[in-house]
Amino acid sequence: MSQISRDEVAHLARLARLALTDSELDGFAGQLDAILGHVSQIQTVDVTGVEATGNPLKDVNVFRPDAPQPCLTQEQALSGAPDAAEGRFAVPRILGEAE
Numbered sequence: 037m038s039q040i041s042r043d044e045v046a047h048l049a050r051l052a053r054l055a056l057t058d059s060e061l062d063g064f065a066g067q068l069d070a071i072l073g074h075v076s077q078i079q080t081v082d083v084t085g086v087e088a089t090g091n092p093l094k095d096v097n098v099f100r101p102d103a104p105q106p107c108l109t110q111e112q113a114l115s116g117a118p119d120a121a122e123g124r125f126a127v128p129r130i131l132g133e134a135e
Contacts, residue, residue: 039072040065 045065049056056064110123119126 039076040068 042061042065045061045068046056049061049064114120114123114125117125
């Protein structure tokens with residue numbers, strides 16, 4: 037037996053300010069009915085003794101202290117570049133006009 041009617045879908049569409057065609061109303065009625073069927077199936081599952089949880093994963097973010105580390109100098113970084121100009125990496129222009 038269908039749990040949601042075409043008229044109920046039309047009412048929901050009006051509340052959501054959606055303009056649906058007749059074929060969309062029929063299609064959504066079937067889809068929403070299937071969703072409600074799945075939800076009722078899930079509701080029949082016995083969860084006695086199952087602890088409620090907000091997140092089933094036990095993963096926790098691990099942070100390290102944000103401390104400065106030695107890095108390359110500008111000259112060292114540019115030494116491996118195919119082309120450099122004015123202390124920066126020089127690359128071919130990929131956009132139209134010069135800025």
